[in-house]
Amino acid sequence: MMKWNRIRWQDAGSQLLFAANSFALVLFIAGSNIAVPAWLQVMGRMHPLVLHFPIVLLMLGALLLFIQLRDPAVNQWKIQFTSWLLLAAALSTCVTVIMGLLLAREDGYTSDGNIQWHKWGGMTVLWAASALYWLRGYAKAWLPKTGAILTVILLLLTGHWGADITHGNNFVLAPVTPRNSTVPFGKALAYEHLVKPILQEKCMNCHNAGKAKGGLSMELPQQLLAGGKSGKLFIPGNPAVSLLIERLHLPTDDKKHMPPAGKSQLTDEEVNILYYWIRDGADFKAAVASLPAHDSLRMLATTRLQPSASPEPVYDFAAADDKLVQKLSNNYRVVYPISLHAAPLVANWYNKDKFNIQSVSELLPLKAQLIEMHLQKMPVQDADLDILAQFKELRVLNLSFTNITGNTLAALAKLPHLKSLSLSGTPVTQQQLQQLKSAPALQELFLWNTSLSANDFAQVQKNFSKVNIVRGFTNDQGEQLKLNQPVVLNTAAVFRNTMTLKMQHPVKGVEIRYTTDGTPPDSTQSPVFKDSLVITDNMTIRAIACKKGWYASDPLQLSFSKTTYVPDSVLLLNQPEGTYLAEGGKTLIDGQKGGTDFGNGKWIGYTKNKLEAMVSFPQQVPVRSVTIGTIHNINSYIFLPQQVEIWGGSDAQHLRLLKKVIPAPNKKDDPVTAMNIDCTFATTQVSCMKIVMTPVVIPAWHPGKGKHAWVFADEFLFN
The missing domain is CATH 1.20.1420 (A middle domain of Talin 1)
Structure with a gap:
């Protein structure tokens, strides 16, 4: 049986x-x-x-x-x-x-x-x-x-x-397969040896030839450029609106966040590499060594790639005290090491209106470590070169577009290690440059946009036969080129009472034409920008650079906002969420606009809670309008708020509703835009105000339907 x-x-x-x-x-x-x-x-x-x-x-x-x-x-x-x-x-x-x-x-x-x-x-x-x-x-x-x-x-x-x-490909044998990270720095490619290894490790397990989630494969450059069902993966030169960066910055519990929750997440350094690669144009063939010396991607590469086989400079001095270096850095002067934990230091200066030679003298305690000084566009005078000559370890000195005339260049010839000197944009003459012949280590001299003639350059090159003389673009063939945009010298976009706008262009003979009514500027009919322009109210300026024989530059758009009253403090009743903390309440009154890059540290964001800010003034002021800077980027789940409420009164216990504004609904095809929400009401004496922004529920046409959208703010203006 x-x-x-x-x-x-x-x-x-x-x-x-x-x-x-x-x-x-x-x-x-x-x-x-x-x-x-x-x-x-x-x-x-x-x-x-x-x-x-x-x-x-x-x-x-x-x-x-x-x-x-x-x-x-x-x-x-x-x-x-x-x-x-x-x-x-x-x-x-x-x-x-x-x-x-x-x-x-x-x-x-x-x-x-x-x-x-x-x-x-x-x-x-x-x-x-x-x-x-x-x-x-x-x-x-x-x-x-x-x-x-x-x-x-x-x-x-x-x-x-x-x-x-x-x-992802070669998963089993990956531990015993040679990796690209050992490539010498001098031979490394930005995509092949920095970007691609990150994608292979963190992304290609879901986006490979056999498993292309969302129709996206990341194995080949052409596949990255093609994108997937959600559209282009990135916009070269604009990481702020690139889908790849947006998905990386979404909350981890969001179903659109990449990599998905539970998968190995990208480190901050890896996110920055992708961000800066896209910002630099997402070039698949660019060599790391070809990037500018202080390019962020190049600096990150130095910590990930093997140094070049070519001999590197040897510095025989000790590192400076970290606390001293930090103490000597401020908003207008930054001192930092050339690479992580390195002894040599670099100094950069900003804002010519705040500069004086004392800010250089203050760095003398670091003269044994400073190898680079970048003083371009600062009002450095001839007499100041004696102070610069005390920094005996200098290898690079940039004095382009300063106020030196060339009479005291002999002081710089005493620098024993000076290899690179930039005097572009100064009135130096061929005879004055002779003072540098005794400089023992000089290898390159930048002299573009000076008054030197072709014969002068020939004589300089003859006198400095072992020095690379950089004279810039000469256009000997008469080719018509396009001008770059005008340079704005103002740093703040928010002002009180009045503001003097200053613009200039590095190319001689260029006219700057502008408009203030929102219309495109014309190279012949629009007003010519002189030395400055006084602004007394909110204004959007569009400007172009023009010169005969050149194509006009792309238009430059600038927005300036007036705030009559500046609060003593801003107290956030709900703390910002995610990584969008910025400087807390200070962010809303620091005079800095965030632009369209919501991840640049100038925006605070909310999604689960309302933005509730309590604003205090030192005394009662008559307020008739409040303007709130915000942004909408629907692909990144950032929408205009459902409503904005403005409350005001003599103190926090006696507030009344002054205005409620309901912005227009967001639409599918809304572009990424930084904008203002204006709230006007009858003039009211207040010493305390509360501003409330309520996130909207994402509509049905959006992939995140039913969730709370993000709402962002960068600046409050009171008039």
């Missing part, structure tokens, strides 16, 4: 195995051409859950085929157990393959690459496992044993292709 039942169940198992093989073959051949009910799709998504079960059974069953026991009774039991084990292995393999074929029908899996190899491998393993069961008792023992070895090999190959789909 037991023997009959055993044979009956084995026959039933064999028939079931044959039927399952047939069903799997139909699915394999039909692909996506047949409709599958939803409950089967659920079954398909269980493929990663059950695939380990048949692997264990197949390997154990294959092993038992090679074991021969001496006791006939025990060996007979082993043979019967092996039969049941191989049947279970073949049936579970069939179930796993069917689940995998159902899963491969979903969006995100392509019809080529590793997925095809994995599907063929799965079917081959199924056929091998089925054959192994049916041939288990074959008279010639070498046949099932050979089949067992072949099945295990196929199993390993199929698993390898599956791992590549889930975790």
